[in-house]
Amino acid sequence: MVRADEGWEEFLRNGSGTPPTLALEVDPVRVLLVEDEVRLADNVRRGLAAEGFVVDVVHDGVEGLFRAQVDSYDVVVLDIMLPGLNGYEVCRRLRAAGVWSPVLMLTAKDGEYDQADALDLGADDYLTKPFSFLVLVAHLRALIRRGAPVRPTVLEAGDLTLDPASRTVCRSGVELTLTPREFGVLHFLMRHRGDGVSKADILESVWDPHYEGDENVVEVYVSYLRRKIDQPFGRCAIETVRGAGYRLAAGGG
Numbered sequence: 001m002v003r004a005d006e007g008w009e010e011f012l013r014n015g016s017g018t019p020p021t022l023a024l025e026v027d028p029v030r031v032l033l034v035e036d037e038v039r040l041a042d043n044v045r046r047g048l049a050a051e052g053f054v055v056d057v058v059h060d061g062v063e064g065l066f067r068a069q070v071d072s073y074d075v076v077v078l079d080i081m082l083p084g085l086n087g088y089e090v091c092r093r094l095r096a097a098g099v100w101s102p103v104l105m106l107t108a109k110d111g112e113y114d115q116a117d118a119l120d121l122g123a124d125d126y127l128t129k130p131f132s133f134l135v136l137v138a139h140l141r142a143l144i145r146r147g148a149p150v151r152p153t154v155l156e157a158g159d160l161t162l163d164p165a166s167r168t169v170c171r172s173g174v175e176l177t178l179t180p181r182e183f184g185v186l187h188f189l190m191r192h193r194g195d196g197v198s199k200a201d202i203l204e205s206v207w208d209p210h211y212e213g214d215e216n217v218v219e220v221y222v223s224y225l226r227r228k229i230d231q232p233f234g235r236c237a238i239e240t241v242r243g244a245g246y247r248l249a250a251g252g253g
């Protein structure tokens, strides 16, 4: 039996011949492809162009960030390991700049980050390399149908604010610098502000669901957070709930 995407795998591998036709009924859409593997990028571009997509290709993160900001793309396909600026940073900066084009991230199984990080940092979808061209097109179509993501609302607990869109945290109007993991823990606590949450809940939500590490890692991150959002301001937003976990004071401490 011949699988429908075998022609594509052949085409992507060899980079020669005419791309097979998928006969998709899609309106022309504008795609920005940020991929530093030149041959792969070129093959994907030709394949997508043959399907009626309008595709621009850039080969490094700095150029990708620039193009995604100045042009309006229906979707951005973003590799992670890129020269200049990695895909995670490109995605984070795009969201911080208020660019809401859907982002599909290309991840590698042996990467430093996992897919949960990709989604946490503002990507809308991901594909693991190597990917089938048919699957790429299906994901792109789904993202385009879904449209630009809705900008999430700013969370507030007193004078402590967290903006999931720009990934910024402020206390008394002062912007604080958090690592992605610290941000994830605080985001979880603020979504449940006023309620006690267990370390297991935090671990499951903020770390990979299959993470098998010790719950004490949550304590470590809570102590980091206290040093940033509470102690310099003489406040106590993150309360310890004996035998249970933590609670973020709804009033901000």
Ligand code: CA
Pocket (backbone or CB within 6 Å): 035, 036, 037, 079, 080, 081, 082
């Ligand atoms: Ca790469």
